[in-house]
Amino acid sequence: MSGPATAQAVRTNGSPEALLGRHRAVLPDWLALYYERPIELTHGEGRFVWDAEGNRYLDFFGGILTTMTAHALPEVARAVAEQAGRILHSSTLYLNRPMVELAERIAALSGIPDARVFFTTSGTEANDTALLLATAYRGSNQVLAMRNGYHGRSFSTVGVTGNSGWAPTSLSPLRTLYVHGGVRGRGPFAELDDAGFTAACVADLRDLLTQTRGGVAALIAEPIQGVGGFTSGPDGLFAAFREVLAEHGALWISDEVQTGWGRTGDHFWGWQAHGANGPPDLLTFAKGIGNGMSVGGVVARAEVMNCLDAHSISTFGGSPVTMSAALANLAYLQEHDLQGNARRVGGLLIERLRATAAGLSVVREVRGRGLMIGVELVAPGTDEPSPEAAALVLEAAREGGVLLGRGGPPGTGVLRVAPPLSLTVTEAEQGAEVLGRALATAESRLRGSS
Structure with a gap:
C-alpha cells in the first residue's frame, strides 16, 4: 500500500x-x-x-x-469521476437522471406506499425538511421527541434534540415535548422487563399527549440513538407508540441517518425491528448512502410530501455527482x-x-x-x-x-x-x-x- x-x-x-x-x-x-x-x-x-x-x-x-x-471504493470513485467528466452541477430545476434513478431505488426500499423522495445534502437538512413537512401537514408546531435523542445542528433540529451536550440554545421555532423510551438501561423504567418498560413508556406518551393543546404534528425518533450512545428501547416500542399517535392523527418520523442501509444487520431500516404495524409516515436518511459524499433525504407518502403550497428547490441536494456515487454505493452494498x-x-x-x-x-x-x-x-x-x-x-x-x-x-x-x-x-x-x-x-x- x-x-x-x-x-x-x-x-x-x-x-x-x-x-x-x-x-x-x-x-x-x-x-x-x-x-x-x-x-x-x-x-x-x-x-x-x-x-x-x-x-x-x-x-x-x-x-x-x-x-x-469501504474507503476508496473503486466503484464509487469511478462513478464520481465519470459523472464529473460530464457535468458537475445542474440543480433541481432541470431533469436529473441519476437523481430519478436513486429516488426510484430508495422509494422501493423504504416500504412507504406511494413514496416520494426529496434529496438534501445532510442528515440535519433531511430532519429539518421532515419537520417542515410534518408541521405544515398537521398545521401545528408541537413535536414529540425522545429523551437523549439527537437530530442535527440546525435551529429546528437542535430544538428537538434531547441531549443537552448537543443543544447550544433553548430557543426553537417548535414546541417540543420529550418522551421516555430511548434509553433501556438507565432511568425510571430501567428495572422493568421489556413488556413492562414498553407499557410504562406508552402510558407516559398518553399522559404527555394530554398536556398539549391541539394536534401534535409528529414524533421524531431514532430507532437506535446514535450520538446518545447507541441506546434503544425494546423491539416493538415504536409500533406501540404508533398506535397511540394514530389515535391523535400525529405522524411518525423515523430518523434513519445512522440506522439505515442495513447497518443493524437484522434489518435494512431500524424501524423494521418494531413489528408489523407498517412503515413510518416519514423516513430520513443520510451518512452511509453517499459513502462520504454529501447525500441526505426524506421519504414520505405522497399526501405528506406534496402538502407544501409554495415553491421549493434544492441547489445542491440531488447533485448529479453525489447521486451517481450513491447509486454505485447502494449497488455495491446490495450485490455484496x-x-x-x-x-x-x-x-x-x-x-x-x-x-x-x-x-x-x-x-x-x-x-x-x-x-x-x-x-x-x-x-x-x-x-x-x-x-x-x-x-x-x-x-x-x-x-x-x-x-x-x-x-x-x-x-x-x-x-x-x-x-x-x-x-x-x-x-x-x-x-x-x-x-x-x-x-x-x-x-x-x-x-x-x-
Missing part, C-alpha cells in the same frame, strides 16, 4: 501541530477534535486509514458512520450482501467485546446490533458514568491502531463502534483485541489513580 510514501509528501507541508494551530486560528472553538494530539487523516483503503505521519489505523468509526462500504455481513461479523464482534468486558469492572454494558455497537464505561467498581474512562480508551485504542467514536449524554462515557459494513472477521478480531487492551489499560490507570 502507498501509506508511508503518501504521508511523507503530506509532512513536507507542515506538522500536525502547525496545522492544529492554523485550525484554531480560523475555525470555531466549539468545533470538536478527537485526541490530545489531533491527527490528520490523509487517505484510506478498505477499512483502514492513514494519518499524515504514516500511521495506519483500523477505522472503527467510519467518519461518524458515513464510510458505509453487506447487511448480512453486518449481522454475521457484527455478532462476532459483540461476542468478543462482551467476553473481554466480563473481566473488567470499567465496562457497564456492551450493547448494539450488527455493526452499531456501544460500550458504556463507568468508574471501576461503581455504576457511575466515566467520561475519563472513555477518554483513556479512545487514546489507548488510537495508540494500538484503532479509531473509535464517543457518545452518550453529558458526563457519561460511551464508546461507539461502527466500522464500514465490509469489515472482515480477521479485522473484527484484530479490533476487538486492541479495544480489549485499551479497556484493560483504562481500568488499570483509573484504579491506580483512585
Whole structure:
C-alpha cells in the first residue's frame, strides 16, 4: 500500500501541530477534535486509514458512520469521476437522471406506499425538511421527541434534540415535548422487563399527549440513538407508540441517518425491528448512502410530501455527482450482501467485546446490533458514568491502531463502534483485541489513580 510514501509528501507541508494551530486560528472553538494530539487523516483503503505521519489505523468509526462500504471504493470513485467528466452541477430545476434513478431505488426500499423522495445534502437538512413537512401537514408546531435523542445542528433540529451536550440554545421555532423510551438501561423504567418498560413508556406518551393543546404534528425518533450512545428501547416500542399517535392523527418520523442501509444487520431500516404495524409516515436518511459524499433525504407518502403550497428547490441536494456515487454505493452494498455481513461479523464482534468486558469492572454494558455497537464505561467498581474512562480508551485504542467514536449524554462515557459494513472477521478480531487492551489499560490507570 502507498501509506508511508503518501504521508511523507503530506509532512513536507507542515506538522500536525502547525496545522492544529492554523485550525484554531480560523475555525470555531466549539468545533470538536478527537485526541490530545489531533491527527490528520490523509487517505484510506478498505477499512483502514492513514494519518499524515504514516500511521495506519483500523477505522472503527467510519467518519461518524458515513464510510458505509469501504474507503476508496473503486466503484464509487469511478462513478464520481465519470459523472464529473460530464457535468458537475445542474440543480433541481432541470431533469436529473441519476437523481430519478436513486429516488426510484430508495422509494422501493423504504416500504412507504406511494413514496416520494426529496434529496438534501445532510442528515440535519433531511430532519429539518421532515419537520417542515410534518408541521405544515398537521398545521401545528408541537413535536414529540425522545429523551437523549439527537437530530442535527440546525435551529429546528437542535430544538428537538434531547441531549443537552448537543443543544447550544433553548430557543426553537417548535414546541417540543420529550418522551421516555430511548434509553433501556438507565432511568425510571430501567428495572422493568421489556413488556413492562414498553407499557410504562406508552402510558407516559398518553399522559404527555394530554398536556398539549391541539394536534401534535409528529414524533421524531431514532430507532437506535446514535450520538446518545447507541441506546434503544425494546423491539416493538415504536409500533406501540404508533398506535397511540394514530389515535391523535400525529405522524411518525423515523430518523434513519445512522440506522439505515442495513447497518443493524437484522434489518435494512431500524424501524423494521418494531413489528408489523407498517412503515413510518416519514423516513430520513443520510451518512452511509453517499459513502462520504454529501447525500441526505426524506421519504414520505405522497399526501405528506406534496402538502407544501409554495415553491421549493434544492441547489445542491440531488447533485448529479453525489447521486451517481450513491447509486454505485447502494449497488455495491446490495450485490455484496453487506447487511448480512453486518449481522454475521457484527455478532462476532459483540461476542468478543462482551467476553473481554466480563473481566473488567470499567465496562457497564456492551450493547448494539450488527455493526452499531456501544460500550458504556463507568468508574471501576461503581455504576457511575466515566467520561475519563472513555477518554483513556479512545487514546489507548488510537495508540494500538484503532479509531473509535464517543457518545452518550453529558458526563457519561460511551464508546461507539461502527466500522464500514465490509469489515472482515480477521479485522473484527484484530479490533476487538486492541479495544480489549485499551479497556484493560483504562481500568488499570483509573484504579491506580483512585
